[in-house]
Amino acid sequence: LATLTARALPGLPEVRPGDDLAELIAAALGGRALTGEHLLVIAHTVVSKAEGALVELSTVIPGARARELAAEQDRDPRQVQVVLDESRQLLRAERGVLIARTRHGFVCANAGVDASNASVADTVVLLPRDADASARALRRRLFELGAVSGERLPGVLITDTFGRAWRHGQVDVAIGLAGLAPLEDWRGRRDAAGLELQATWLAVADAAAGAADLVRAKDSGEPVVVIEGLGRLIGDGDGPGAAALIRPLEEDLFP
């Protein structure tokens, strides 16, 4: 297999609602064109900002449930209301942490509602409404802008930072995808000794999200990372997106 290389893309300005993010990325790339060997990994915050997926807390009127939860968990009731608005189901509320299944189906803290990274105090950033659609649109738009050379489009991966069960710390995972396969399937294949492989349905998009995060400091203003070497996982079509990574609660061993 090829070498994998990940590099943060410097030079992206502060992103604002209404910005054409693909244009800002194309400008930051300078003359360098992307190919089907490139995967563009984008922290969702800038996608959300460009799409206006922000909420000013001063406009939020918390309902009874939000006020109750906020009191219990020592949280801002307006923030809790936004979390509830973004949630399909609240799974846990403990020690100030709300774990929810989002409208999209992702399970994460605060339904992805982020009070940091908003650039403005008292504003929270939501997940993009449909991050797979956002990834597909960015992929198309980069091509339109002439940032792609050759026949094959680059992959686009939109990430968020999630906690995990049973392990400390957070890792970046895929919440939106275009072109990159979410999973690489080795099931049924055999190892060198002819024995069937067990660990074989690999969440390659999540691994790529984590790899990208290793090259950008969280406070660096470098939300975009370019990965080279995953061309085998990047197709002409947009593929099933990060939605294919969601395990329905009813199939999960840990509901």
Add this chain to the structure above:
Amino acid sequence: LATLTARALPGLPEVRPGDDLAELIAAALGGRALTGEHLLVIAHTVVSKAEGALVELSTVIPGARARELAAEQDRDPRQVQVVLDESRQLLRAERGVLIARTRHGFVCANAGVDASNASVADTVVLLPRDADASARALRRRLFELGAVSGERLPGVLITDTFGRAWRHGQVDVAIGLAGLAPLEDWRGRRDAAGLELQATWLAVADAAAGAADLVRAKDSGEPVVVIEGLGRLIGDGDGPGAAALIRPLEEDLFP
């Protein structure tokens, strides 16, 4: 931040019990020396094999509980017995999957007992007894063998492939570490706008494990990957190891 590069190391022979794994790796490196900028990522299977952490199923006599679970889950009772032997606590048994907390504290399928990758039919591979100790020993031994140049030792990361709650597919995670920081702490730091960062306790060792897995095919016989560019996370001391990534069940929101 620096560019991250990951490359699989070709040329490692089949590993057998009693082999000096560091010597095999040094030989596969040829003349190339490792430095404090390098992280050696090793799939635990070869560590387990070298350490003799294998069980021939013909030697296993399943007890009553293993026979009962095996009948319920349609599994080999001898394999189930080995899983129970490796478990501190069985968390779930459903649809043929046993989820256990291992003796070390990791939560994973089958307590890390792997029926593939054994190279021999009817033999299963266990996790190393203490993968942090294995990583420290490999780090020391690579230095003794002259595979290290300069003052600083490389990091050593031993991985396994784990499933996750709520998401399809598996990712490689850290089960043993020497030199590499398991977590990078950004808590309390502020973003460009001066707002406190939220997603800020990053499981960098797990992200590095996942990154490495992207460059080796599961059936390629390339258990070792060399990552460059994480020097900022590699220290002179061995550090707290992968044990620091384990979240105690009593602290977990998902017991």
